[in-house]
Amino acid sequence: MILRALDLRSWIFLGVLFAFTVAVPVLNLAMEPGSSAHLPSFAVSLFGKYLCYALLAVALDLVWGYCGILSLGHGAFFALGGYAMGMHLMREIGPRGVYGDPVLPDFMVFLNWPELPWFWHGFDMFWFAVAMALFVPGLLAFAFGWLAFRSRVTGVYLSIITQALTYALMLAFFRNEMGFGGNNGLTDFKDVLGFDLQSDQTRAGLFVASALALAFGFVLCRIVTTSKAGKVMIAVRDAESRTRFLGYRVESYKLFVFTLSAMLAGLAGALYTPQVGIINPSEFSPANSIEIVIWVAIGGRGTLIGAAIGAILVGIAKTLLTGLFPEFWLFVLGGLFVLVTLFLPKGVLGAFGALSAKAARRPAAFELKPREAQP
Amino acid sequence: MISHKSTNALLYLDGVTKSFDGFKAINSLSFMINKGELRAVIGPNGAGKTTMMDIVTGKTKPDMGDVVWDGTVNLTECDEADSARLGIGRKFQKPTVFETHTVEDNLLLALKDERSVLATLLSSRSKAQLARIDELLVLIRLEERRHELAADLSHGQKQWLEIGMLLAQDPQLLLVDEPAAGMTDEETMRTADLLKEIAGDHAVVVVEHDMAFVKALDCRVTVLHQGAVIAEGSIEHVSADPRVVEVYLGR
Numbered sequence: 016m017i018l019r020a021l022d023l024r025s026w027i028f029l030g031v032l033f034a035f036t037v038a039v040p041v042l043n044l045a046m047e048p049g050s051s052a053h054l055p056s057f058a059v060s061l062f063g064k065y066l067c068y069a070l071l072a073v074a075l076d077l078v079w080g081y082c083g084i085l086s087l088g089h090g091a092f093f094a095l096g097g098y099a100m101g102m103h104l105m106r107e108i109g110p111r112g113v114y115g116d117p118v119l120p121d122f123m124v125f126l127n128w129p130e131l132p133w134f135w136h137g138f139d140m141f142w143f144a145v146a147m148a149l150f151v152p153g154l155l156a157f158a159f160g161w162l163a164f165r166s167r168v169t170g171v172y173l174s175i176i177t178q179a180l181t182y183a184l185m186l187a188f189f190r191n192e193m194g195f196g197g198n199n200g201l202t203d204f205k206d207v208l209g210f211d212l213q214s215d216q217t218r219a220g221l222f223v224a225s226a227l228a229l230a231f232g233f234v235l236c237r238i239v240t241t242s243k244a245g246k247v248m249i250a251v252r253d254a255e256s257r258t259r260f261l262g263y264r265v266e267s268y269k270l271f272v273f274t275l276s277a278m279l280a281g282l283a284g285a286l287y288t289p290q291v292g293i294i295n296p297s298e299f300s301p302a303n304s305i306e307i308v309i310w311v312a313i314g315g316r317g318t319l320i321g322a323a324i325g326a327i328l329v330g331i332a333k334t335l336l337t338g339l340f341p342e343f344w345l346f347v348l349g350g351l352f353v354l355v356t357l358f359l360p361k362g363v364l365g366a367f368g369a370l371s372a373k374a375a376r377r378p379a380a381f382e383l384k385p386r387e388a389q390p
Numbered sequence: 391m392i393s394h395k396s397t398n399a400l401l402y403l404d405g406v407t408k409s410f411d412g413f414k415a416i417n418s419l420s421f422m423i424n425k426g427e428l429r430a431v432i433g434p435n436g437a438g439k440t441t442m443m444d445i446v447t448g449k450t451k452p453d454m455g456d457v458v459w460d461g462t463v464n465l466t467e468c469d470e471a472d473s474a475r476l477g478i479g480r481k482f483q484k485p486t487v488f489e490t491h492t493v494e495d496n497l498l499l500a501l502k503d504e505r506s507v508l509a510t511l512l513s514s515r516s517k518a519q520l521a522r523i524d525e526l527l528v529l530i531r532l533e534e535r536r537h538e539l540a541a542d543l544s545h546g547q548k549q550w551l552e553i554g555m556l557l558a559q560d561p562q563l564l565l566v567d568e569p570a571a572g573m574t575d576e577e578t579m580r581t582a583d584l585l586k587e588i589a590g591d592h593a594v595v596v597v598e599h600d601m602a603f604v605k606a607l608d609c610r611v612t613v614l615h616q617g618a619v620i621a622e623g624s625i626e627h628v629s630a631d632p633r634v635v636e637v638y639l640g641r
């Protein structure tokens with residue numbers, strides 16, 4: 016099943032990812048600090064963050080690129096995963112907080128809360144937090160999709176309500192009474208699974224975990240998209256009504272990919288929080304979700320690899336540009352989006368594919384054709 | 391009120407009415423189709439032919455009336471996927487195929503098979519399925535284009551591919567909405583032959599404007615006007631009906 020799902024491009028992508036996964040920790044840990052080959056520690060976490068974004072983009076591409084569901088609320092699933100992990104990291108602090116309370120996180124002591132709210136129980140266990148990082152976004156996506164897809168909300172209307180969903184969550188998480196640290200969110204983490212979050216080894220470990228998660232998410236999405244179910248998804252994207260008249264329950268397919276995608280986004284969020292050291296309600300902001308769509312559009316919709324590349328390229332550009340002229344970043348991003356839509360409708364990967372296809376005299380649309388494989 | 395006379399009909403409509411904003415697109419429409427029958431439905435633009443198909447396939451719910459499948463199933467409670475699973479296949483007026491899929495994959499998706507998410511996630515093409523696709527490709531004359539994208543087919547070929555997809559579903563009833571639209575004369579005649587060949591094993595209801603095509607089908611004709619049947623019988627019979635001449639043929 017896995018072998019059938021991976022074509023040459025997929026192997027190249029996984030190979031490059033693997034090389035990167037080995038090289039970054041080696042250049043950071045094994046090289047003398049100060050030597051020209053040494054990679055500074057902040058860069059390790061930065062690359063790890065890009066990999067989380069890449070996984071998030073792959074998750075969005077699964078629903079948008081293959082099933083035509085333009086979600087403008089995927090940031091919400093990412094943030095929920097991030098919060099689930101953040102809650103665990105808060106519990107890990109234990110009595111080392113500013114107020115020294117053995118159980119309550121600092122912000123609860125500050126708000127004079129007598130005890131831990133019920134939904135914070137269990138998060139002292141790492142496995143439980145990971146499970147919640149997948150389960151909560153999955154459940155939300157399932158409930159939302161069940162209502163929306165069954166009532167056949169599609170297109171722009173669906174996009175708008177996903178945007179409203181993330182906005183509503185942002186407002187909710189801003190409130191102190193919600194019990195997620197309000198405005199400040201969750202931060203001041205100390206360690207994860209007993210490893211100091213500031214140490215180079217932990218950072219490298221988290222980076223490798225992010226790379227593995229990206230590889231896992233990518234392979235899983237390839238398996239789904241190259242199966243017959245993947246063909247049905249593309250059919251839904253291209254001619255939803257035709258698909259219904261063939262006897263497929265379109266809403267079941269949408270619900271399945273939407274939920275799966277939300278869980279992958281949650282996983283990305285769970286890996287993101289320990290690497291950036293904070294999770295706060297701004298992660299739910301509607302602009303964040305729109306940015307994910309731009310990554311996918313720039314990289315190439317409906318290719319998975321393009322989505323990952325788009326997220327990483329834009330992430331790098333953002334880091335460089337916000338350092339130089341922070342106030343221009345949104346204009347640059349908007350401009351990039353317009354340019355890509357006008358001149359590279361299939362994104363960076365599509366343009367690259369068209370070029371190499373020309374060289375090899377093959378049809379340009381070959382990335383849309385699933386690979387032939389006999390059982 | 392499902393009477394006994396409906397029991398040997400495959401599809402039975404009785405007193406079906408559907409209004410859009412007060413305008414009666416279907417007005418107390420009654421007719422029936424027997425198993426394996428070939429039937430042409432004609433009528434001027436706006437007569438309600440497409441709406442009738444929408445009602446039969448569960449896309450549109452009628453305001454009143456019975457729509458009964460095989461004497462037992464109430465089709466007004468079904469949606470599109472239900473009706474497809476019961477054995478009703480539909481070809482749209484505007485050819486609708488999956489443009490970014492290959493011709494082969496279009497047929498594969500249509501082939502009668504499990505339709506659930508889990509089943510399609512785990513399924514792999516069987517030899518029998520590939521053999522059936524081979525047969526269908528010959529029938530719709532697209533063997534050469536098997537691995538090409540459906541988007542690259544000509545208009546007429548897309549119509550044929552869609553008919554092929556209908557056959558792949560192996561439905562008991564095919565509803566075919568204006569198949570000859572945009573076809574050359576030769577393609578039109580070939581399509582008529584194909585539909586005649588299909589009938590017998592499957593019931594076929596064809597909506598068409600083209601009189602030459604309807605004559606070639608050589609079957610019972612139902613004339614719709616303002617959402618109701620105004621005449622039914624052989625093409626000679628309905629052509630001679632003064633009301634038909636007035637609303638349709640005479641124009």
Ligand SMILES: Nc1ncnc2c1ncn2[C@@H]1O[C@H](COP(=O)(O)OP(=O)(O)O)[C@@H](O)[C@H]1O
Binds near residue numbers: 410436
């Ligand atoms: N969804 C709809 N909303 C409003 N009016 C409709 C709708 N569908 C069909 N109609 C109207 O019903 C009438 C019958 O249409 P239709 O069934 O498409 O006719 P035909 O296929 O015979 O040309 C037309 O006047 C059309 O405008």
Ligand SMILES: [Mg+2]
Binds near residue numbers: 439441483
């Ligand atoms: Mg019509």
